[in-house]
Amino acid sequence: MTTATLSLVGVTRRFGALTAGGTPAVDALTLDVPQGELLALIGASGSGKTTTLRIIAGHEAPDEGRVLLEGRDITALAPRQRGFGMVFQHYALFPHMTVGENVAFGLEARGVPKAERRERAARALANVGLGNAGPREVQSLSGGEQQRVALARALIIEPRVLLLDEPLSNLDPTLRRTTRDELRAMLHRLGVTAVFVTHDQEDAFAVADRVALLERGRLLQVGRPEELYDRPATRSVAEFIGRATLVPARRSGDRAVLTIGGVARDVRAVMPNGGTGGGEMFAVLRPDALELVATPAANDWHGTIVERRFAGALLAYRVKLADDVEVEVHTIERGREIGESVAVRVSREPVAVVEA
Amino acid sequence: MNEDRVTRKRKTLRFPVPVIATDPGPPPRRSSALVRSTWLLAAPVIAILLWSVVYPNVSVIAGSLANGALAWKEFFASPADREAVVSTLIVSVGSVIAATLIGLPLAFLLARFEFRGRRTLSAIATLPAALPPLVGVVAFMFLYGESGVVTRIVQHALGLERAPWSLTGLWAIVFVHAYTMYVYVFLFVSAGLERIDTTLDEAAEGLGASRGFRLRRVTLPLLTPSIAGAMLLVFMSALGSFSAPYVFGGGIRVLSTQIVASKLNGNLGLAYAETTVLALAAVAGLIILRRFERRRSYAMSGKGRQTRVLVTSPLARALLPALAVATVAVLLLPHAMVILVSFARDGAWTTQVLPPEYTLDNFRRMATDPALWIPIRNSVSMALIATAANVVICFVAAYLIVLRRFSGRRLLEILIALPWAIPATAIAIGLASTFNRNDPVTLRVLLVGTFWILPLAYFIRGIPLVATAVEGSLKQMDPSLEDAAHGLGASWWMAVRRVILPAARPGLIAGALLAAVTAVGEFVASVVLYTHANRPIAVEILAQLRNLAFGTAAAYSVLLIGLVLTITLVARWTEGRLARGQAPVSA
Numbered sequence: 001m002t003t004a005t006l007s008l009v010g011v012t013r014r015f016g017a018l019t020a021g022g023t024p025a026v027d028a029l030t031l032d033v034p035q036g037e038l039l040a041l042i043g044a045s046g047s048g049k050t051t052t053l054r055i056i057a058g059h060e061a062p063d064e065g066r067v068l069l070e071g072r073d074i075t076a077l078a079p080r081q082r083g084f085g086m087v088f089q090h091y092a093l094f095p096h097m098t099v100g101e102n103v104a105f106g107l108e109a110r111g112v113p114k115a116e117r118r119e120r121a122a123r124a125l126a127n128v129g130l131g132n133a134g135p136r137e138v139q140s141l142s143g144g145e146q147q148r149v150a151l152a153r154a155l156i157i158e159p160r161v162l163l164l165d166e167p168l169s170n171l172d173p174t175l176r177r178t179t180r181d182e183l184r185a186m187l188h189r190l191g192v193t194a195v196f197v198t199h200d201q202e203d204a205f206a207v208a209d210r211v212a213l214l215e216r217g218r219l220l221q222v223g224r225p226e227e228l229y230d231r232p233a234t235r236s237v238a239e240f241i242g243r244a245t246l247v248p249a250r251r252s253g254d255r256a257v258l259t260i261g262g263v264a265r266d267v268r269a270v271m272p273n274g275g276t277g278g279g280e281m282f283a284v285l286r287p288d289a290l291e292l293v294a295t296p297a298a299n300d301w302h303g304t305i306v307e308r309r310f311a312g313a314l315l316a317y318r319v320k321l322a323d324d325v326e327v328e329v330h331t332i333e334r335g336r337e338i339g340e341s342v343a344v345r346v347s348r349e350p351v352a353v354v355e356a
Numbered sequence: 357m358n359e360d361r362v363t364r365k366r367k368t369l370r371f372p373v374p375v376i377a378t379d380p381g382p383p384p385r386r387s388s389a390l391v392r393s394t395w396l397l398a399a400p401v402i403a404i405l406l407w408s409v410v411y412p413n414v415s416v417i418a419g420s421l422a423n424g425a426l427a428w429k430e431f432f433a434s435p436a437d438r439e440a441v442v443s444t445l446i447v448s449v450g451s452v453i454a455a456t457l458i459g460l461p462l463a464f465l466l467a468r469f470e471f472r473g474r475r476t477l478s479a480i481a482t483l484p485a486a487l488p489p490l491v492g493v494v495a496f497m498f499l500y501g502e503s504g505v506v507t508r509i510v511q512h513a514l515g516l517e518r519a520p521w522s523l524t525g526l527w528a529i530v531f532v533h534a535y536t537m538y539v540y541v542f543l544f545v546s547a548g549l550e551r552i553d554t555t556l557d558e559a560a561e562g563l564g565a566s567r568g569f570r571l572r573r574v575t576l577p578l579l580t581p582s583i584a585g586a587m588l589l590v591f592m593s594a595l596g597s598f599s600a601p602y603v604f605g606g607g608i609r610v611l612s613t614q615i616v617a618s619k620l621n622g623n624l625g626l627a628y629a630e631t632t633v634l635a636l637a638a639v640a641g642l643i644i645l646r647r648f649e650r651r652r653s654y655a656m657s658g659k660g661r662q663t664r665v666l667v668t669s670p671l672a673r674a675l676l677p678a679l680a681v682a683t684v685a686v687l688l689l690p691h692a693m694v695i696l697v698s699f700a701r702d703g704a705w706t707t708q709v710l711p712p713e714y715t716l717d718n719f720r721r722m723a724t725d726p727a728l729w730i731p732i733r734n735s736v737s738m739a740l741i742a743t744a745a746n747v748v749i750c751f752v753a754a755y756l757i758v759l760r761r762f763s764g765r766r767l768l769e770i771l772i773a774l775p776w777a778i779p780a781t782a783i784a785i786g787l788a789s790t791f792n793r794n795d796p797v798t799l800r801v802l803l804v805g806t807f808w809i810l811p812l813a814y815f816i817r818g819i820p821l822v823a824t825a826v827e828g829s830l831k832q833m834d835p836s837l838e839d840a841a842h843g844l845g846a847s848w849w850m851a852v853r854r855v856i857l858p859a860a861r862p863g864l865i866a867g868a869l870l871a872a873v874t875a876v877g878e879f880v881a882s883v884v885l886y887t888h889a890n891r892p893i894a895v896e897i898l899a900q901l902r903n904l905a906f907g908t909a910a911a912y913s914v915l916l917i918g919l920v921l922t923i924t925l926v927a928r929w930t931e932g933r934l935a936r937g938q939a940p941v942s943a
Contacts, residue, residue: 057558057562058562059558059561059562078561079558079561079562080561080562080563080564080565080566082562083564084562085562085563086558086559086562088555088558088559090553090555092553092555092556092558092559094556094559094560094574094578095578096577096578096580105560105563105565105573106563106564106565108573109560109563109564109565109566109569110564153559153563154563157563157564
């Protein structure tokens with residue numbers, strides 16, 4: 001499969017009345033997707049991720065900016081001239097065609113002879129584990145099967161870029177987990193450049209090589225999943241990705257001092273976007289970077305367990321510390337009960353520090 | 357993530373076609389008290405419908421078989437009847453072709469393209485359906501008849517001795533049908549286009565399909581059930597059409613006019629046989645239509661992002677607004693003509709292009725002459741009685757169909773759909789053959805020759821209109837609302853009053869409006885059943901035409917249009933008042 005590098009340069013899209021003072025749906029978005037990479041676009045609803053995808057596909061035209069493929073400007077190209085494959089949120093399978101006809105549609109549009117069409121469609125279906133589904137009606141398929149047919153239909157045209165709009169959102173949780181593993185494996189095997197829109201960060205982490213987080217049309221941060229988790233560039237990223245408690249911090253060099261209830265703790269710190277170091281700062285305390293300590297030291301934080309939640313492998317405790325700060329601690333320790341007094345300590349460093 | 361799948365409220369006018377649902381309805385609630393209460397409610401409704409809808413038709417069939425099926429022998433031997441059947445088929449097929457050729461492109465044009473004049477054109481496009489049947493025919497006579505305005509203009513322009521055409525015969529009927537019936541195709545296809553998930557088109561485009569390929573391979577196949585359904589609807593309407601063949605038929609016989617002729621000639625057996633043929637053909641059409649309806653319900657709910665292409669080609673940019681203006685003019689011409697002629701002095705308009713003398717006399721006489729006032733009073737009171745009965749019976753029927761699951765549900769659906777399929781002439785003959793004497797044993801009541809026969813006929817014709825509209829509203833309600841009301845301690849009546857009725861209200865008002873409008877202008881059943889005392893407006897229009905009192909006939913037509921308009925405005929106003937009075941049940 002000959003896939004390509006995709007770039008967005010300063011792409012902006014405004015919708016109707018929003019032009020007067022409202023924020024654009026997509027705001028000066030610049031983003032590179034290297035060949036063979038799987039990029040997830042995540043963000044809350046209304047963050048512009050689907051609009052971005054539709055601009056890449058050509059179903060929507062940007063008001064400003066350019067879409068480049070291998071450095072060539074394709075902004076003005078019609079969708080059918082781009083040769084991208086797209087998997088729609090509700091799959092958009094043609095209800096009046098069989099599964100096989102659906103998969104072969106892109107070949108039919110390209111004038112591929114019937115016999116070859118049928119043979120290639122059968123192969124594409126076998127690739128997604130639906131070898132015998134060709135003659136079936138699309139209405140008779142389950143949600144997961146429909147999703148795989150949509151994928152086979154998009155892949156059969158050997159797309160230079162594959163676009164997926166919330167491909168997992170209509171699957172039930174169990175199916176969703178197995179499907180996303182399969183999806184990742186298949187896309188990696190094919191080495192196709194793919195952009196994948198989701199509102200679910202777990203899906204994004206599980207599937208994507210890199211994740212781009214959007215908020216109100218702007219790109220907040222793009223990077224590998226653990227980069228966004230461990231080194232959030234801004235407070236917004238820290239609050240959107242994973243669970244975190246933000247604690248006031250003072251930074252000096254590569255260290256930071258976290259003070260809760262007068263108890264100060266000096267930890268190794270990382271500030272991904274450099275920052276000036278001035279102004280108010282917050283340390284991002286992740287539940288898995290904290291531990292409950294049996295024998296508290298003087299600079300551990302003391303508090304009371306106010307909530308206890310069983311989460312399978314781990315137990316999640318919410319601990320109320322001084323100054324009304326509440327932190328969540330994930331631990332394998334199970335014996336604690338609500339109301340118990342405990343001490344909390346940072347167990348993994350460095351701790352990310354963001355500007356307020 | 358699913359909020360965008362919520363069905364949007366449709367803005368386009370939908371033609372109420374009764375559908376016999378294939379969904380199993382609400383889940384069974386196994387309480388014997390509930391079953392008993394359901395049947396307590398259903399039994400009287402089913403009984404009334406059996407008595408008024410089924411019984412007359414059965415009586416017609418029985419009548420046709422009396423005397424050793426002599427009537428059938430006569431029917432099959434009669435050359436006139438053979439001619440009528442053939443003409444009916446030609447008219448129906450011709451109407452289907454003509455209506456499709458107008459309605460299909462118009463629907464595509466208005467749904468897919470943006471051009472100057474589009475809004476006006478789409479506002480006017482359904483207007484022909486709002487013209488009472490006989491009024492439309494009268495307007496066509498004034499316009500395109502042998503002494504019509506358009507005909508005379510063409511005649512003078514070409515310097516011809518005689519009229520360039522005469523509006524009689526098969527093609528005249530098809531011409532009139534095309535004007536009134538293309539609306540069905542237009543509405544069905546517009547609704548179909550609106551329902552197509554636009555992501556299907558995007559998916560096809562992304563996969564490399566050109567515009568023509570998408571039209572051929574995606575859009576048209578998805579629309580096929582809508583188009584076929586509309587064509588069948590036109591076929592059925594043309595099959596039972598009476599006004600146009602009656603006025604423009606010339607020497608042409610079609611089944612509906614042949615039935616009335618046989619009855620007038622006193623050959624009741626033959627009339628019954630002809631009615632049976634017409635009614636069975638219509639019911640067969642209904643059965644086929646139901647098949648299409650079922651296929652129409654593809655899962656086609658998408659984001660509904662309806663995008664219109666701005667017309668850019670300079671030629672099309674110049675031509676389309678002109679075409680739109682011309683179409684609007686043609687669509688408005690019949691209304692304008694009727695209004696113009698209503699001010700013409702009776703008897704003065706002979707060979708001129710336009711009526712030469714204008715006066716307010718026609719309206720003045722209608723207001724002052726008690727004899728001219730009677731038809732108006734009759735139409736209004738009979739329409740009100742019929743609609744009131746429709747509202748009560750059809751609300752209960754729709755409630756039972758949508759919210760209760762019981763063994764009579766299918767029967768109820770069929771009973772409601774039947775009067776929609778059976779042509780008005782056949783309904784009228786049925787009533788005439790059944791309610792012509794008092795006989796408690798066979799449940800017959802003497803209604804023929806009394807005031808009450810027409811309200812009954814109007815009631816029957818209104819059943820599918822009101823019931824379908826109410827069903828539509830109730831289906832949008834979450835069925836668990838009723839359970840919730842009961843769970844909170846509401847009595848059945850309180851749940852109906854506070855939850856079900858508010859949910860049914862938009863459909864109830866829309867259906868009542870449609871039934872009242874249909875009843876007030878009803879002609880086809882009326883002309884078979886009226887007496888001098890209860891003659892309605894449409895029958896009076898025909899009588900005035902026969903006296904060549906064109907101005908008076910047109911004045912009545914204007915009055916009828918005015919009545920229709922008034923009823924519509926009152927219904928809108930009522931709905932607006934009620935909607936403001938309380939919060940909507942469904943968000």
